[in-house]
Amino acid sequence: MTVTTIGFDADDTLWHNETFFRLTQEKFADLLRDHADPSHLMDRLLAAEHRNLGHYGFGIKGFVLSMVETAIEVTEGRVPASVIGQLLEEGREMLRHPVDLMEGAEDCVRALADSHALVLITKGDLLDQERKLAESGLGDLFHGVEIVSDKTQETYVRAFAAHGDGAARALMVGNSLKSDVVPAIDAGAWGVFCPSEIEWALEAAPEPVGAERYRRITTLAELPELIRQLG
Template identity: 85%
Template sequence: MTVTTIGFDADDTLWHNETFFRLTQDRFAALLADHADPDHLMDRLLAAERRNLGHYGFGIKGFTLSMIETAIEVTGGRVPAAVIGELLEEGREMLRHPVDLMPGAEDCVRRLSETHTLVLITKGDLLDQERKLAESGLGDLFDGIEIVSDKTAGTYLRAFDAHGDGADRALMVGNSLKSDVIPAIEAGAWGVFCPSEIEWALERADAPRDAPRFRRITTLQDLPDLVARLG
């Protein structure tokens, strides 16, 4: 069926995101270097992030709290208050960081906005995602905005019913197989994987097999041609 609606992920699809998390992790490792080697520290941090997703959700605030929790754990509760203060400032700095669009993102969104209904479907902290969308200059090109706590097949069914002609006439593009592609295909939409340079460990998944509606592109610049081929 003809694709009439296109859903876009935001972080690491339209603009860089994970790069800033990695830079902050490096600073975190430097602050705790006397208490844990970097590999062990990152494993502990990832475990804390996984535990805390259900409490804090996705985004910078939850990540900052997970760093603080990990710092308390690896120091046996003896982490200096100054280190906690620096971690809080690192989190605030991430929230202030300018939006850096992915190559070709603006051109892709502008071209497709002329022919299709566009919906931004993204996870994360509401205020931070609204800030980034406003600073990106792309907000007015979207017909619908969905900032959600998680992405499931039900998320895509609801989003594409609310902002389009249903999932069977929709396409979702993003850098996460786990969140952007697989559940969109489960909902009946096309799922287009556009990998980013850095992948968060908690978003890793295997590519779907025997899925006629799965596609992979190298960059967003390839998306308009793919959409044209799909009809």
């Protein structure tokens, strides 16, 4: 069936994101260097992020709260207020950071906007994702925008029904197998994996090798040709 609707992930698919989280983690480790080994500290932070997803969701604000929680835990409540203040400022700096588009992202989106209905489907904080989309210069090219708390099979069924001809005639591209590819395939759409240089551990998942509607590309520059091949 002809692909008429294309879903795009945002963070680390259209623009860089995880790089800034890693830089902030390095600052976090430096601030707490007298209290915990960096590798152990990152394990504690990842565990905090995992258990807090259900409370804070995805995004910078939940990440900052998890850093604060971890700092309190590893210091047994003795973390200086100045360190907490610095962590909060690092979070504000992340929220102010200019949007840095991935290589080929703008050309890809513009090449497909005239022939397909494009839908941005992303997780994260509502205000932050709206800001990044506005600053990206790509907002006017999307037929619809879905900022969701999580990406599941039902998310894609609903999104592609609302903004296109249904999942059977849709394709989703993103850097996360867990969030962008596997649930989209389960919904009946094509799932295209476009890996980024840095993968968040909580988004790791095995490739759905053998799935009829699974494809993998190296960069977004390859997407228009892949869609032409699919029909």
